[in-house]
Amino acid sequence: MDWPSHGSNPHYLYEAMNLPFPEERIDFSANINPLGPPPILIENWGELLHTVTQYPDPAGRILKKKLSAQEGLQENQVLIGNGGAEIISLIGRVLAGKKAVIVQPAFSEYEEACRVNQCKVQYHQLHADSWDWRNDDLSGKLMNADALFLCNPANPTGVFYPKPVILHLLEECRRNDCFLIVDEAFYDFLPEYESIAHYISKYPNLLIIRSMTKMFAIPGLRLGYLLADSAVIKRVAAFQPHWSTNALALKAGEWCLESESYIKETIRLIERERQRLFYFYQERNLLVSPSSTNFYLLKDPSIQDQLPFLQFLVNRGIVPRHTVNFPGLEGGWLRFAIRGSGDNDRLMEGVDEWISSRR
Structure with missing residues (x-):
């Protein structure tokens, strides 16, 4: 079966499974804020029309200034991109021909960006018993590595690795003259996240990838950014085409940074719904990853391959994310985004x- 490589766009999943595409469906495969875009963006959307007649600022200076102030960094330590995906692709260009270690299971685009640039790729595989580190094994892999990719909170497990773990990895990577590339696409869903951005001044080998499309529910606009040492930013930016980020996205990003109450409301919603869902699964003896963010892995332990479970839900218009192309999972789990209470009720039903069908 030719499985789609990403969540969202559920028609690709239905095509792959040779199933009719239902008129009514709930997409749990895309990890997007269930509240939708922030009110400031909806209320002022009409003001953006005039921007389409002008070229955007190729440096995104206004948004860059706001982001650098938010993180306590210099403007030359920030690079704005066409979503986190472009940032990952640009980093792949910098690493061309080098060796990268990827903490798995992980977002597939790290490996794609590396392999298209002829990098040698090695996995550091985490396992479902705890999704925890095996430090001795990782240390050996870093001895000849040029970069380590880590998603935190991890996609697809939702597991968050706290600051002491990241600092340990930073020291390990620095000793081995190795970049630590931390993808924080979902950091802003965490209620008690502590920023590691200020460590860039001490660790010039630290690169932090951020996405604004998940929290602010604007995946169609494509907006992300990189935080790193100014010399690293310069190297990465050398591969970026002019005007890679459109004017609508840049202005939307400025407004989104003003949406603090919306972010707090989102975190409360996700926390409440996650607790409710996890209690439901526990009561039914289903396995769930110890997620701290807005998605999680789910498994029916009575079957090894979760394809029958996936087919059952998809036939009812409930669309999870398959895990066939996640190394170490190979279809043994399903990933679900946390949506609003009504959609989550339908999922639990x-x-x-x-x-009941298995009894």
């Missing part, structure tokens, strides 16, 4: 129907 579908799960109960699945459990």
Whole structure:
């Protein structure tokens, strides 16, 4: 089966499974804020029309200034991009021909960006018993590595690795003259996140990738950024085409940074719904990853391959993310975004129907 390589765009999943595309469906495969875009963006959207007649600022200076002030960095330590995906692609160009270690399971685009640039790729595989580190094994892999990719919170597990873990990795990487590339695409869903951006001054080998599309529910606009030492930013930016970020996205990004109450409301919603869902799964003896963010892995332990579970839900218009192309998972789990209470209610109904069907 030709599985789609990403969540969202559920019609690709239905095509791959040779199923009719239902008119009514709930997409749990895309990890987007269930509240939708922040009110400031909705209320002022009409003001953006005039920007489409002008070229955007190729440096995104206004947004860059706001981001650098937010993180306590210099403007030359920030690079704005066409989503986190472009930043990952640009980093791949910098690493061309080098050796990268990827903490797996992980977002597939790290490996894609490395391999298209003829990098040698090695996995550091985490396992479902704890999703925890095996430090001795990782240390050996870093001895000849040029970069270590880590998603934190991790996609697809949702597991968050706290600051002491990151600092340990930073020291390990520095000793081995190795970049530590931390993808924080979902950091802003964490209620007690502590920024590591200020460590860039001490660790010029630290690169932090951020996305604004998940929290602010603007994946169609494509907006992300990189935080790193100014010399690293210069190297990465050398591969970026002019005007890679459009004017609509740049202005939307400025407004989104003003949405503190919306972010707090989102975190409260995700926390409440995650606790409710996890209690439901525990009561039904289903396995769930110890996620701290807005998505999680789910497994029915009575079956090894979760394809029947996936098919059952998809036939009812409930669309999870398959895990066939995640190394170490290979279809043994399903990933779900945390949506609003009504959608989560429908998911729980579908799960109960699945459990009843097996009896």
